[in-house]
Amino acid sequence: MSTSAKDSRINDLFTEGIHHRNLSVAVLNQNLYFGKDPTQRLNCHYPVLFNNTIDRQPIMTLNRQMYPSRADFFIREFEDGTKKPFGYLLVDLKSRTPESSRLRTEVLHNEDDISVSSEEDSTDRTKNSPISSEDSETQEDLITCRDCGVVFAHIHGLEAYSQQGCGKKNVIALPMTGKDVVDN
Incomplete structure (x- = not known):
């Protein structure tokens, strides 16, 4: 990721591609706040967060950014979504999304469900x-x-x-x- 994070073409995908060319971009990162350039993170519409038992700081930072007046709301939702093995929390950052649907779990299907x-x-x-x-x-x-x-x-x-x-x-x-x- 260190090479692609510095590539301006990748940032163009997140700015022009997603918003102006109707493209979907999927990226897998181990760190939510990787690198100094926040372009990719700020233009991501659906981050899917998994449990990282070693470093909870990115989740706490995202909690403060999204819900500054609701101290532990995001943390509780994250812990609830990731308590099962391979659990996750999908964060819907689209502007049209109602606040009640912004944080979701179990929306991706397992092979057993198909x-x-x-x-x-x-x-x-x-x-x-x-x-x-x-x-x-x-x-x-x-x-x-x-x-x-x-x-x-x-x-x-x-x-x-x-x-x-x-x-x-x-x-x-x-x-x-x-x-x-x-x-x-």
């Missing part, structure tokens, strides 16, 4: 799942391949992907409505 189901089961689950109006607006804007779930920022990328084939049938749909955008 099951294979038919397309009909998937459609039924999508129709019946509780979704806030904000979620549905965001998710309906996403254009995906119905079969493999790859998400595209623009319909042109999706059309090209569909023409090349994704290994499944070439159907493109909006995820929440199930309406076909292109059906080859």
Whole structure:
């Protein structure tokens, strides 16, 4: 990480890429406050924090930054989320996120939780799942391949992907409505 932290192209991914090019960037760091340049940390929307029994200082610092008037709130949430082996706390830093949903655990699925189901089961689950109006607006804007779930920022990328084939049938749909955008 020491090399990539100093590379201006990586910082460009976190500033221009995420905000202006609709890219998702995943980074794995052992230290939340690594290096002197805070660009990556300040532009990260979803830090996932794991337990580090040797150094709790970064968690305490983040607690003071996010909740200065609620001394141990973040610490309690972190300890609750990381009490199980491989537990974590996902911090949602998007500005539209309600404060009650900002700190979450158990949102990433384990392999044991993943099951294979038919397309009909998937459609039924999508129709019946509780979704806030904000979620549905965001998710309906996403254009995906119905079969493999790859998400595209623009319909042109999706059309090209569909023409090349994704290994499944070439159907493109909006995820929440199930309406076909292109059906080859």
